[in-house]
Amino acid sequence: MTAMGTDLGREATGDQRAVRFYPPAYDIRVETVSMPVIVDPDDAVIKVTLAGLCGSDLHAYRGHEEVDVVRTCGHEFIGEVVALGSSFNPNASERPLLYSTLKIGDRVVSPFTVSCGECHFCRLGFSSRCVFSALFGTPDLPGGQAQFVRVPKAGGTLFKVENITSVLHSGLSDSSLLLLADILPTGVFAALQALQHPKITSLLCGKQYPHHGFVPRYVQLETTPNLSFDDRNFTFAVVGLGPVGICALVSLLDMLGDVPAINYRVVAIDPVASRREKVKSVLAVLTPIATPPRAVVADIEEGKQLVKDWTDDVGCNAVLEVVGNNSALLLAYEIVRPFGVISSVGVHQAPPVPFTGRDVYKKNVSFDFGRCPVRAMLPIAAALLLKRQDVFGGVGEPASLIDRIASFNDAVAIYEVFDKGGCGKILFDPWKN
Ligand SMILES: [Zn+2]
Numbered sequence: 001m002t003a004m005g006t007d008l009g010r011e012a013t014g015d016q017r018a019v020r021f022y023p024p025a026y027d028i029r030v031e032t033v034s035m036p037v038i039v040d041p042d043d044a045v046i047k048v049t050l051a052g053l054c055g056s057d058l059h060a061y062r063g064h065e066e067v068d069v070v071r072t073c074g075h076e077f078i079g080e081v082v083a084l085g086s087s088f089n090p091n092a093s094e095r096p097l098l099y100s101t102l103k104i105g106d107r108v109v110s111p112f113t114v115s116c117g118e119c120h121f122c123r124l125g126f127s128s129r130c131v132f133s134a135l136f137g138t139p140d141l142p143g144g145q146a147q148f149v150r151v152p153k154a155g156g157t158l159f160k161v162e163n164i165t166s167v168l169h170s171g172l173s174d175s176s177l178l179l180l181a182d183i184l185p186t187g188v189f190a191a192l193q194a195l196q197h198p199k200i201t202s203l204l205c206g207k208q209y210p211h212h213g214f215v216p217r218y219v220q221l222e223t224t225p226n227l228s229f230d231d232r233n234f235t236f237a238v239v240g241l242g243p244v245g246i247c248a249l250v251s252l253l254d255m256l257g258d259v260p261a262i263n264y265r266v267v268a269i270d271p272v273a274s275r276r277e278k279v280k281s282v283l284a285v286l287t288p289i290a291t292p293p294r295a296v297v298a299d300i301e302e303g304k305q306l307v308k309d310w311t312d313d314v315g316c317n318a319v320l321e322v323v324g325n326n327s328a329l330l331l332a333y334e335i336v337r338p339f340g341v342i343s344s345v346g347v348h349q350a351p352p353v354p355f356t357g358r359d360v361y362k363k364n365v366s367f368d369f370g371r372c373p374v375r376a377m378l379p380i381a382a383a384l385l386l387k388r389q390d391v392f393g394g395v396g397e398p399a400s401l402i403d404r405i406a407s408f409n410d411a412v413a414i415y416e417v418f419d420k421g422g423c424g425k426i427l428f429d430p431w432k433n
């Protein structure tokens with residue numbers, strides 16, 4: 001352990017406050033627990049300045065994960081480095097950059113899972129399936145709803161705030177950085193995985209499928225027809241308008257805005273009225289006034305009808321599914337068109353997916369599922385965070401994603417209200433009384 005680590009030894013003699021989950025369900029307690037310490041040379045210990053409460057925290061809270069172990073909650077946090085293992089030194093130049101550059105006192109964002117930056121999956125950008133992957137807030141890895149947290153493989157996992165602000169410092173709000181831990185990269189991923197799908201990319205670029213394939217002799221065929229402007233009418237849906245759904249919608253609109261010479265419309269669907277109201281406020285800030293409007297908010301039945309009306313009953317080119325249950329997946333299947341794409345980032349649980357092989361055959365539908373590779377999405381998400389401070393920067397305003405910043409003293413009540421859909425995104429300041 002380095003001298004830096006020795007500093008931790010002094011701090012580590014103390015206790016800290018943390019939000020803890022007790023199985024089987026609905027039992028949150030704020031307790032005093034021991035401080036985390038460096039257990040591996042690649043570890044860092046972070047003093048948490050803000051921690052997020054996320055929809056996926058509710059899976060454990062509701063007892064859906066059937067794990068019989070008390071754990072420290074939370075997988076979203078930002079903070080300040082207070083201790084580093086011995087791997088962090090100027091000679092570590094062969095390893096991910098932070099092993100030779102991260103210092104005590106640096107401000108960092110942590111993705112919600114560990115990613116080493118060195119394994120096959122990390123090197124390819126598929127960082128959510130790192131061979132060392134571990135999810136914060138599980139029995140294996142104490143979470144970030146605490147005053148301090150240990151981050152394994154920290155040189156690959158963490159992201160320095162300085163890397164965002166040194167490039168473009170433009171009134172970036174501190175609380176908005178927390179969105180980089182999970183929900184904004186996940187929204188970016190939902191949109192990117194749809195728009196970069198080979199079935200969609202060709203058409204967005206004005207070429208008949210499969211123009212943007214990988215076989216050079218096909219890609220270079222000059223005979224590939226250009227699509228007419230009429231064929232470049234796109235319809236997208238976002239299913240689920242919680243905070244991640246809003247991030248997906250904002251990301252989608254931002255990316256589509258960069259595609260030249262297309263016409264596109266987006267329907268944003270959620271059965272909950274308060275969520276639809278929030279999205280209307282976001283859209284009022286976000287989209288230039290267009291006729292007809294680029295994005296429309298709808299409940300389920302309205303959404304289905306709009307897709308029919310807009311597309312002559314053909315369906316959406318792509319659906320972003322941001323809920324994580326079978327009714328959302330079924331809706332996505334229902335409204336997607338043949339050769340369409342369903343990009344699913346919802347955290348699905350044990351039930352089998354609600355389709356037969358014949359169903360998916362009949363539509364030539366493509367599904368992309370799974371956890372966001374946050375570390376790979378972070379540069380894009382950080383740029384979007386800076387660009388859209390009007391949505392991501394505020395707290396408690398009609399168009400803000402973050403409802404409020406609370407103390408751990410209110411954690412028990414906040415989990416109850418959040419579980420019932422009574423509030424939006426809440427952050428905890430672990431140092432607030
Ligand atoms: Zn989350």
Ligand SMILES: [Zn+2]
Nearest residue numbers: 116119122130
């Ligand atoms: Zn890895």
